[in-house]
Amino acid sequence: MVSEEWRLSQFWYSVETAKTVAKEVLKLCNGSVISPVACIACPTLYAYLKNMDPNAPAQLFEYDKRFEQYGCDYTFYDYNHPEELPLELKHSFKIVVADPPYLVRVKLIAEILFAEK
Numbered sequence: 001m002v003s004e005e006w007r008l009s010q011f012w013y014s015v016e017t018a019k020t021v022a023k024e025v026l027k028l029c030n031g032s033v034i035s036p037v038a039c040i041a042c043p044t045l046y047a048y049l050k051n052m053d054p055n056a057p058a059q060l061f062e063y064d065k066r067f068e069q070y071g072c073d074y075t076f077y078d079y080n081h082p083e084e085l086p087l088e089l090k091h092s093f094k095i096v097v098a099d100p101p102y103l104v105r106v107k108l109i110a111e112i113l114f115a116e117k
């Protein structure tokens, strides 16, 4: 992981927390839900998901461009402009995990990303 940048409210999960959340998410993926996982502002979760299962379909939505290292799995996301996302990613996720600073606009971004029933 890259170093924490406090200016961006970056506080990475402990190893134990990251593994626990990643295991729970992978359980959901291995069930009946075949869908990519949207990791909003939680790069540690993305990294652990990929570490535990390199085939896990996951997309990281993050403001910090250091995570462009994840290639097409990275999408720039600014919670001040939650609607500004590629059209093809809207309504295409059944699992959305979000941990933005101060938990801002979680509901709105989740609504934009969740797959419609």
Ligand SMILES: C[S@@+](CC[C@H](N)C(=O)[O-])C[C@H]1O[C@@H](n2cnc3c(N)ncnc32)[C@H](O)[C@@H]1O
Binding pocket: 008, 009, 010, 011, 012, 013, 041, 042, 043, 044, 045, 062, 063, 064, 077, 078, 079, 080, 099, 100, 101, 102
């Ligand atoms: C509280 S941390 C959550 C990180 C999580 N605990 C982890 O370990 O992956 C907040 C996250 O929001 C991101 N962030 C900061 N400013 C943002 C913005 N304007 N829009 C979206 N995300 C932002 C930070 O880069 C950081 O990854």
